[in-house]
Amino acid sequence: MPNPILKLWLAFCALLPLGIFLLIGASYKPPETLLYWPWIPSLDIPFSLRLDGLSVLFASLISGVGFLVQLYAIAYMKPYKGRAAFHLYLTLFMLAMLGLVLADNLLLLFVFWELTTLTSYLLIGFNHDKEGSRKNALQAMLVTGTGGLAMLAGLVMLGEMAGTYSISAIITQGATLAQQPWFTPSLLLILLGAFTKSAQFPFHFWLPGAMAAPTPVSAYLHSSTMVKAGVYLLARLLPVYGDSTLWFTLLCSAGAFTALWCAIQAYRQTDLKLMLAFSTNVILGQLVMLIGIGSSYAVTAALLLIAAHSFYKAGLFMVVGNIDKATGTREYHELAGLRAVLAISFTAALVTAASKAGLPPSFGFLSKEYLYKAGLEFGWVLSGTMLLANAIMVALALLILIKPFLKPHHPKAAPMKAVEHNQLLWLPPIVLALLSVIVPVALLNWYQGVIIDPAASVMLATPQVKTVKLWEGLNLPLLLSALTLLLGILLYVAYPRLKPRLDQLLSGFPSGPAVYQHLLNAVIKLANWQTRVLQHGHLTQYSLQFFLVLLAFLGTVLWQIHPLPSIEWDLYYYDVVLAVFLVIAAVVVVKARTLLLAVAALGTIGFLTTMVFLVYSAPDVAKTQLLVETLLVVFIAIVLRHLSAVSSVPRHSTSRRIIHACVAAGIGISITLALWIITAVPMNQEISEFYAQTSVSGGKGRNIVNVILVDFRAFDTLGEAVVVVIAGLAAVAVLAGKRINKLVSETDKEHR
Amino acid sequence: MEFLWCLVVGLMTACGVFLMLERHIVRFLFGMILVSNAINLAIFVAGRLTRGNPPLIASDALLPAAGYANPLPQALILTAIVIGFGLLLFTLLLAYRAIKELGTADMDKMQHAEAGQ
Numbered sequence A: 001m002p003n004p005i006l007k008l009w010l011a012f013c014a015l016l017p018l019g020i021f022l023l024i025g026a027s028y029k030p031p032e033t034l035l036y037w038p039w040i041p042s043l044d045i046p047f048s049l050r051l052d053g054l055s056v057l058f059a060s061l062i063s064g065v066g067f068l069v070q071l072y073a074i075a076y077m078k079p080y081k082g083r084a085a086f087h088l089y090l091t092l093f094m095l096a097m098l099g100l101v102l103a104d105n106l107l108l109l110f111v112f113w114e115l116t117t118l119t120s121y122l123l124i125g126f127n128h129d130k131e132g133s134r135k136n137a138l139q140a141m142l143v144t145g146t147g148g149l150a151m152l153a154g155l156v157m158l159g160e161m162a163g164t165y166s167i168s169a170i171i172t173q174g175a176t177l178a179q180q181p182w183f184t185p186s187l188l189l190i191l192l193g194a195f196t197k198s199a200q201f202p203f204h205f206w207l208p209g210a211m212a213a214p215t216p217v218s219a220y221l222h223s224s225t226m227v228k229a230g231v232y233l234l235a236r237l238l239p240v241y242g243d244s245t246l247w248f249t250l251l252c253s254a255g256a257f258t259a260l261w262c263a264i265q266a267y268r269q270t271d272l273k274l275m276l277a278f279s280t281n282v283i284l285g286q287l288v289m290l291i292g293i294g295s296s297y298a299v300t301a302a303l304l305l306i307a308a309h310s311f312y313k314a315g316l317f318m319v320v321g322n323i324d325k326a327t328g329t330r331e332y333h334e335l336a337g338l339r340a341v342l343a344i345s346f347t348a349a350l351v352t353a354a355s356k357a358g359l360p361p362s363f364g365f366l367s368k369e370y371l372y373k374a375g376l377e378f379g380w381v382l383s384g385t386m387l388l389a390n391a392i393m394v395a396l397a398l399l400i401l402i403k404p405f406l407k408p409h410h411p412k413a414a415p416m417k418a419v420e421h422n423q424l425l426w427l428p429p430i431v432l433a434l435l436s437v438i439v440p441v442a443l444l445n446w447y448q449g450v451i452i453d454p455a456a457s458v459m460l461a462t463p464q465v466k467t468v469k470l471w472e473g474l475n476l477p478l479l480l481s482a483l484t485l486l487l488g489i490l491l492y493v494a495y496p497r498l499k500p501r502l503d504q505l506l507s508g509f510p511s512g513p514a515v516y517q518h519l520l521n522a523v524i525k526l527a528n529w530q531t532r533v534l535q536h537g538h539l540t541q542y543s544l545q546f547f548l549v550l551l552a553f554l555g556t557v558l559w560q561i562h563p564l565p566s567i568e569w570d571l572y573y574y575d576v577v578l579a580v581f582l583v584i585a586a587v588v589v590v591k592a593r594t595l596l597l598a599v600a601a602l603g604t605i606g607f608l609t610t611m612v613f614l615v616y617s618a619p620d621v622a623k624t625q626l627l628v629e630t631l632l633v634v635f636i637a638i639v640l641r642h643l644s645a646v647s648s649v650p651r652h653s654t655s656r657r658i659i660h661a662c663v664a665a666g667i668g669i670s671i672t673l674a675l676w677i678i679t680a681v682p683m684n685q686e687i688s689e690f691y692a693q694t695s696v697s698g699g700k701g702r703n704i705v706n707v708i709l710v711d712f713r714a715f716d717t718l719g720e721a722v723v724v725v726i727a728g729l730a731a732v733a734v735l736a737g738k739r740i741n742k743l744v745s746e747t748d749k750e751h752r
Numbered sequence B: 001m002e003f004l005w006c007l008v009v010g011l012m013t014a015c016g017v018f019l020m021l022e023r024h025i026v027r028f029l030f031g032m033i034l035v036s037n038a039i040n041l042a043i044f045v046a047g048r049l050t051r052g053n054p055p056l057i058a059s060d061a062l063l064p065a066a067g068y069a070n071p072l073p074q075a076l077i078l079t080a081i082v083i084g085f086g087l088l089l090f091t092l093l094l095a096y097r098a099i100k101e102l103g104t105a106d107m108d109k110m111q112h113a114e115a116g117q
Helices: A003-027 A053-076 A083-102 A106-124 A131-162 A167-179 A183-197 A206-212 A215-224 A226-241 A245-268 A272-293 A296-327 A343-357 A363-376 A380-406 A423-442 A444-459 A476-506 A512-534 A539-559 A573-591 A595-615 A619-640 A654-680 A686-699 A704-712 A714-736 A740-751 B002-020 B025-046 B071-102
Strands: A032-040 A045-052
Touching: A003 A053, A003 A083, A045 A053, A045 A083, A045 A106, A045 A444, A053 A083, A053 A215, A053 A226, A053 A296, A053 A423, A053 A444, A083 A106, A083 A215, A083 A226, A106 A131, A106 A167, A106 A206, A106 A215, A106 A226, A131 A167, A131 A183, A131 A206, A131 A226, A131 A512, A167 A183, A167 A226, A183 A226, A183 A245, A206 A215, A206 A272, A206 A512, A215 A226, A215 A272, A215 A296, A226 A272, A226 A296, A226 A444, A245 A272, A245 A380, A245 A476, A272 A296, A272 A363, A272 A380, A296 A343, A296 A363, A296 A380, A296 A423, A296 A444, A343 A363, A343 A380, A343 A423, A363 A380, A363 A423, A363 A476, A380 A476, A423 A444, A539 A654, A539 B002, A573 A595, A573 B002, A573 B025, A595 A619, A595 B025, A619 A704, A619 B025, A619 B071, A654 B002, A654 B025, A686 A704, A686 B071, A704 A714, A704 B071, A714 B071, B002 B025, B025 B071
Parallel strands: none
Antiparallel strands: A032 A045
């Protein structure tokens, strides 16, 4: 792409999210704004968007962080090939994500949900020349895509239960849906979608795998936006499912376990980016748990944590990206003394890591306080788990800050180069760091009025809004915070000794990617097996399969029809004679051991059929049948001497032929039954009568069958003539075409 | 009397299907011809059988005589016979060509298209 156009494109990509951000701010009027366009009116699926506290929180994070990430990516992706495409994918992803959080229709939401899966596949696999990238992109897509399909089933159940697919209408019905029989299945299926998307255990493994993506993608998709889509959906449907015990149990156990397990995993990583990735899993677990609790405190904590985490995690990812730029590595052991070249990034890292660790007065501190408040309402188990997870967060923050930045540079550490002359590399993380402090200190009232209160009112049936304060005096949560810090510092100090022990302890556990690979291999094995069974390359077995399916189909249809009609025999002797001869001739065709006899019998059948048409008042059909049958016999007779004798081909084994006989008999009986039932039903003669009545007046002909063919249905007849001509041409091609062996040898020559 | 022809159609179909399951490609073709004839008859029977009253209109009348045979299935079968004729001839030539090329009439040995697998 030529330079000026590329610049224009990059500017557009960066300014679009800013514009959307401002637009959302301008058009949002609490408590909610609805926009509505018809989309597929015939299916009653509108393109309806809804702005309320919850969707505004997500939409402004998506567009706001999106703006910063686009800026960052302009600098970060400079050396990459195809950076214009990268910005396109990023923009498409952002639009899909915005659609997801703004959609007010379940099916529209699903469409956007899948679009985020697709666009994130493109982003994770951006370095498509590396096998690892492609594999991890596919893994992320398969896991979230499978969950998405389950979710679609759940959403359809929910929509059918509620009688509407409009989310706002479903939410007003609230917990009344709990009586419906599909309540529990729909809940489970929707949870499957949300858990895969938001990387909850046991689906957590795709998220660290997605770190194969360039760092801007990790900063955007895997911290602030896409992985929170599941959280968004859960928050959205809280009024519907929140009262259910199953919801509470599943969300709290999955969330708490994910938080703890992934915190331990994060602690074991040596790649800074993977530490951050696993700690994103931790926050997602905490969010899921909070929504599972669903109390006023929990909802408030979730609304704080979503924004707090987006700010600090996106900022930290960008800092790690800068470390990568400066040294070419992200390995903990190879980094030291980075403060010398990354002074501004260090400032950003300092603030965002403080927020991650939950130091006052950061946003992270605030959200952690409310997390503890919500947890304490439900006893010590949840709070204790959270305390441990948060302590590990503190240790991680220290790990990222102290050694890589502050320890003096030594010869073994990776060489560094200055990168901060490009402002776009440090400006976005600094903005995010500032936001992590400014919002809790100066804008808390505003945040409460614009986000928390309206969002809580759509998430809770009886909202008792908690006024959020940064300082609430000495209380139990504050004590827990202090304990968290203390424990975190201990874990940091113990890191050199504790990590090897942990590695030893956990080495026996199967890893997520390995289990995924096993499952994938099993599916591929199943597919191969099925292909071997069904597509074996034996033509006669294909025919057998085909007729078995036909028999099954006829059987299931006929099985349902009863009683059978009565039989009316009203026969003349020639009926019986014709019928008996027809059957004898058919049997002769089967039994004939020479082709000539078979052809003779076939000819007999043709002429007997002609007689049948004559007897039952169809002279035109009889005439045609006679001509066609004569021609066919002549043609076969001409070719006959070139065809191999019957004895040249071995017959199937006796057992196989018994099966064939059974299938053939079954189909024959089914056809007889079907025809018998059809002829017993009174016939609608309307169309035939129309043709008979208008034959003279409309078609100027007295042979009704002829008038139908050449007048009423003339185009059919024309088509039929064309078919015969094409068959003739094709026959010529078959006869005159080159021999395959010759053809093969010719192409061989060309290849040489 | 329709029931008699239901039986005949069923028997002819069964014979045809049995032949279509054979290994000899020409016998497969014969099965197809049988089934094709049987199905034409089936359409005919489904439109009800009438003796001695073809769907023709006398030169001094505007309507056919009462109780005339159903013209619609007859028109359909006429089309079916002609198309079936084209199909069968084409299949016959394909079979002929296949035997020439591959030197066998055994369908289970005709795996040229799947040789790559």
